[in-house]
Amino acid sequence: xxxxxxxxxxxxxxxxxxxxxxxxxxxxxxxxxxxxxxxxxxxxxxxxxxxxxxxxxxxxxxxxxxxxxxxxxxxxxxxxxxxxxxxxxxxxxxxxxxxxxxxxxxxxxxxxxxxxxxxxxxxxxxxxxxxxxxxxxxxxxxxxxxxxxxxxxxxxxxxxxxxxxxxxxxxxxxxxxxxxxxxxxxxxxxxxxxxxxxxxxxxxxxxxxxxxxxxxxxxxxxxxxxxxxxxxxxxxxxxxxxxxx
Amino acid sequence: xxxxxxxxxxxxxxxxxxxxxxxxxxxxxxxxxxxxxxxxxxxxxxxxxxxxxxxxxxxxxxxxxxxxxxxxxxxxxxxxxxxxxxxxxxxxxxxxxxxxxxxxxxxxxxxxxxxxxxxxxxxxxxxxxxxxxxxxxxxxxxxxxxxxxxxxxxxxxxxxxxxxxxxxxxxxxxxxxxxxxxxxxxxxxxxxxxxxxxxxxxxxxxxxxxxxxxxxxxxxxxxxxxxxxxxxxxxxxxxxxxxxx
DNA sequence: GCAAAAGTGTTCTCAATACACCCATGA
DNA sequence: TCATGGGTGTATTGAGAACACTTTTGC
Numbered sequence: 001x002x003x004x005x006x007x008x009x010x011x012x013x014x015x016x017x018x019x020x021x022x023x024x025x026x027x028x029x030x031x032x033x034x035x036x037x038x039x040x041x042x043x044x045x046x047x048x049x050x051x052x053x054x055x056x057x058x059x060x061x062x063x064x065x066x067x068x069x070x071x072x073x074x075x076x077x078x079x080x081x082x083x084x085x086x087x088x089x090x091x092x093x094x095x096x097x098x099x100x101x102x103x104x105x106x107x108x109x110x111x112x113x114x115x116x117x118x119x120x121x122x123x124x125x126x127x128x129x130x131x132x133x134x135x136x137x138x139x140x141x142x143x144x145x146x147x148x149x150x151x152x153x154x155x156x157x158x159x160x161x162x163x164x165x166x167x168x169x170x171x172x173x174x175x176x177x178x179x180x181x182x183x184x185x186x187x188x189x190x191x192x193x194x195x196x197x198x199x200x201x202x203x204x205x206x207x208x209x210x211x212x213x214x215x216x217x218x219x220x221x222x223x224x225x226x227x228x229x230x231x232x233x234x235x236x237x238x239x240x241x242x243x244x245x
Numbered sequence: 246x247x248x249x250x251x252x253x254x255x256x257x258x259x260x261x262x263x264x265x266x267x268x269x270x271x272x273x274x275x276x277x278x279x280x281x282x283x284x285x286x287x288x289x290x291x292x293x294x295x296x297x298x299x300x301x302x303x304x305x306x307x308x309x310x311x312x313x314x315x316x317x318x319x320x321x322x323x324x325x326x327x328x329x330x331x332x333x334x335x336x337x338x339x340x341x342x343x344x345x346x347x348x349x350x351x352x353x354x355x356x357x358x359x360x361x362x363x364x365x366x367x368x369x370x371x372x373x374x375x376x377x378x379x380x381x382x383x384x385x386x387x388x389x390x391x392x393x394x395x396x397x398x399x400x401x402x403x404x405x406x407x408x409x410x411x412x413x414x415x416x417x418x419x420x421x422x423x424x425x426x427x428x429x430x431x432x433x434x435x436x437x438x439x440x441x442x443x444x445x446x447x448x449x450x451x452x453x454x455x456x457x458x459x460x461x462x463x464x465x466x467x468x469x470x471x472x473x474x475x476x477x478x479x480x481x482x483x484x485x486x487x488x489x490x
Numbered sequence: 491g492c493a494a495a496a497g498t499g500t501t502c503t504c505a506a507t508a509c510a511c512c513c514a515t516g517a
Numbered sequence: 518t519c520a521t522g523g524g525t526g527t528a529t530t531g532a533g534a535a536c537a538c539t540t541t542t543g544c
Binding site for chain 2: 532533536543
Binding site: 011014048053055056078080081082083114168 | 259293296297300320323328409
């Protein structure tokens with residue numbers, strides 16, 4: 001039997017893909033990687049080690065790509081159709097990079113992928129590309145470039161799941177920094193849910209939840225009243241990996 | 246290399262497990278199987294064929310165990326911790342049934358399982374045990390017997406997911422027959438959500454949704470007013486497999 | 491006619507909405 | 518002092534909860 005590099009280290013035909021959301025410039029952005037010598041982009045992802053939990057694999061990918069641990073992470077769906085375009089894309093990649101198909105042939109199979117989304121503080125992320133990628137970039141989740149595999153489908157699935165969860169578990173705060181103004185929070189909600197909120201009612205709704213703490217005033221130097229800064233009362237709704245699978 | 250029966254037919258180390266919910270006697274029941282010569286119970290499940298989608302595998306299991314196709318099916322979570330008790334349980338099973346570990350040794354690995362829940366009309370199901378099981382039985386989801394693997398965790402995860410979805414997607418009707426009385430529907434909601442509703446408010450709420458059609462009166466022969474029968478206006482919320490993964 | 495279950499109506503409360511008004515700040 | 522953005526207050530609406538009342542049916 002030929003030497004297959006890495007074949008025995010991982011669970012065969014299983015991968016994780018992470019949709020990493022960051023909020024910046026009033027846009028909900030997604031971190032993408034561009035594989036070597038390719039003109040399309042893919043989501044950060046990886047294989048699951050034999051001794052590793054699936055959630056742990058996703059956290060490892062997140063740590064490698066963002067430099068952060070303690071990230072809010074949620075599993076949202078398995079992408080397992082038999083016609084997922086995994087083999088063709090991988091072959092294409094191998095040929096473009098002159099990789100030996102005999103060594104990495106074990107990867108040329110149909111893969112089932114577990115989809116995760118993560119919420120990060122955009123300003124804290126120090127992204128880095130992986131070994132097979134040339135570069136990374138943040139893209140507006142609603143204006144994605146051409147993607148490999150079925151990764152645009154995974155990204156829009158993640159957006160739908162996030163929209164569902166946003167109020168239910170109050171996860172939005174994970175996309176902001178330690179402190180934020182009410183307008184920033186509102187802008188986040190409007191961007192994610194893609195609909196406007198009225199300024200004053202939004203404020204009342206958020207304050208009535210009883211999970212915001214007013215910190216101090218922020219002097220912007222702008223020609224208006226200085227807005228308050230708020231802090232999320234850390235508690236149940238912040239932690240990463242709610243239901244470790 | 247030794248002959249491994251079935252090893253190449255399936256995606257290695259990946260399985261599906263189905264929590265099949267039925268509503269009967271004011272209880273939310275789950276269909277369980279008892280493996281040959283064992284004293285615990287397990288959920289219906291199976292492996293995923295190489296040419297088969299993960300959802301398709303779940304539908305196949307459902308059809309085999311219930312005799313029904315067109316079942317409401319929802320994927321809810323992946324169970325992929327590295328310490329899932331799959332190997333020990335399988336070994337135990339092989340030894341009890343004098344199966345050759347050399348032939349089926351490829352199954353003695355850590356498995357990742359995709360969890361599904363299904364909603365069926367209890368009266369239409371004709372359950373059957375699988376090849377490795379002695380018998381089947383319906384159990385109240387809140388009074389499960391001792392289960393193998395981590396299947397009680399999967400079952401309670403499914404219950405949680407169903408509770409979340411019950412109102413959001415109005416999936417409850419899949420647990421009832423073609424027509425039903427308002428009391429049956431209310432009893433279903435009370436059982437699933439484990440809390441009481443007031444009779445009249447529940448009725449108004451349901452009718453205001455505009456998805457119920459009043460059919461005719463039902464003569465029960467009881468010493469009371471005959472209740473109306475209702476029908477679910479078939480549309481968006483009935484179909485099986487909402488997001489084919 | 492009475493008990494039991496089904497159907498309908500009324501009131502109260504609370505949260506979401508829309509609208510209006512006041513405050514702080516820099517040009 | 519005025520435009521800009523932030524903060525607060527008030528009326529309206531609609532859904533949900535609690536309560537009471539009427540209708541049908543077999544005994």
